[in-house]
Amino acid sequence: MPVSSHIEQFHGLPVFDFVQAVEEGEGAAVTLPEPASVAWKFGLDFESEESFAERWQQFIDTVDTERVSAVVIGQWFADDPGGFDEGLAAIVGAACRLPALRALFVGDITYEESEISWLELCDVTPLLTAFPELARLVVRGGDGLELKPVRHEALTALRFEAGGLPASVVRAVAGCELPALERLEFWLGVDEYGGDAALDDLTPFLDGSRFPALRHLGLQNSEFQDEIAAAVAHAPVVARLESLGLSMGVLTDEGAGALLEGQPLTHLRALDLHHHYLTGEMQERLRQALPGVEIDLSGAGRPDDRRRYVAVAE
Template identity: 40%
Template sequence: MAISEHWTTFGGFQVRNWEPGQPLNHLENTIYRISVEYDDKTSWVEKLQSYLNTVGSGASRGLVVGMWGTDSEESATEALQALVAAKQQLPLLEALFFGDITYEENEISWIYNTDHRPVFEAYPNLLHYGTRGGNDLRFTGLKALKLQTLIVQTGGMSADTVRDIMQAQLPELIHLELYLGTEEYGASYEMADLTPILDGTLFPKLKHLGLKNAQNQDEIAQVIVNAPVLAQLEVLDLSLGILTDEGAQALLNHAEAWEHLQRLNLQHHFITEEVQERFEPLKPLIDLGDPQDTNDDWRFVSIGE
């Protein structure tokens, strides 16, 4: 399952496409996606400038950045720098998703990202942030004292990216989703790189944790059941990865550690029917949707290429 649809909501706002010349409506509950297509004669930076020149743009509470270049491997740096330069014109920005790009526009493994630190320095009031694409993705020296949501979607997350997030100052963070991916598409982290989040002190207000889309989903499941952070969570998301009976057994053997959750998401898994049945008494807490063929030797994360 690749990412086939754009965001329709983000950060509590409705998301609508925007093109130059269109008015900006309902900015109290709507944010706009600015994007280019391969045959566009207007660059993303030019479209952003048109947006900033549109009546009411200063009241924008969020933006969604779509395709930023007509070359599939174009770096995000120029688009990000333009957004940073617009900080005085977007004083109310609190929700931003950078890279709302579907697989039909560009495969996630082809997206060339950049260091997002400048955005957080330019917009200190951000509450909800997300990005897609792992190539060159960094969050060096990340400090966002109001941020509540961070979603990072990759087909393969580097150790450097993981370590940046594990060293971040995010005291208000409630919701964290990391799409970790596979070595084939750039994942180089080890389990030790994730351990700072496990003791529950790194992000003390965290309620929703997604360590997902991982080739080592079994290992993550085995570790998380003994992690102190689990006690503070309301939602644990281990979906989209290669979760087999090995990881499922670890969860079942330590059910007392997570029975307080409101939701345990295990969608897209490789758990046999026999082991799935052992979760039956714990439904509807458990989401075991989208089971994969356990007889197939080829096992894959949901979002890779």
């Protein structure tokens, strides 16, 4: 299940592609939406003659960015995937022009533009330090991705999407002080593409000692999804969650059975298990045991399949 489509909404706003609108205008005056009414998508076209910095400056000079609350970054490269260093520098350099920015998505890129494992990231810590009022951050891609532990008072939602998420990033998040964080999601991925996190790296998120405001936890897209499920079954943090994501991985009856044999999950509003390898019998057991919980059991694989895959790898 590669990433096959661009997001259409972000931070509760429809996504508007600034570069596409300007290019379709062919140099004529373009009617743009009100700055606060959309999430502004920004990225380069294939074989673009302009650099990311040049296009970004055009955006900064054209739009009343002091009223922009959400930005979506697409391709920061024009042909072969290149590093995000230049793009990050341009974004951080314009922080003073974006005082209302509350949501940032880095990497709204489909597999037709670049496989997720080819996306070259960098140290994204400056995005948090430059935007102290940022409430939501999504980063797609794991190659070269780095993060340093920081304190951020405003961040309420953090998601890392990768076919292989470095364990160092998982550990850095565990070392952050994020008192307002309500939603945390990791696409852990596979070792072949740099996903080297182990179950021990997830312990800080399960024991309830971090992030007092956490209400949703997603530990997803993992080859050791059964082990994660077994750990979650007895994790102190679960009692205060409203929703839980264990989707996109190679979850089998073993992991689902461990969930059912552990602490009660009936308080959850939603349990996301989509893309799994559960038998029909186990799926029915889950429905019967959690009648008031919205359970996503879509994307079932064959339980007897010896070759099981996470949803997003390459």
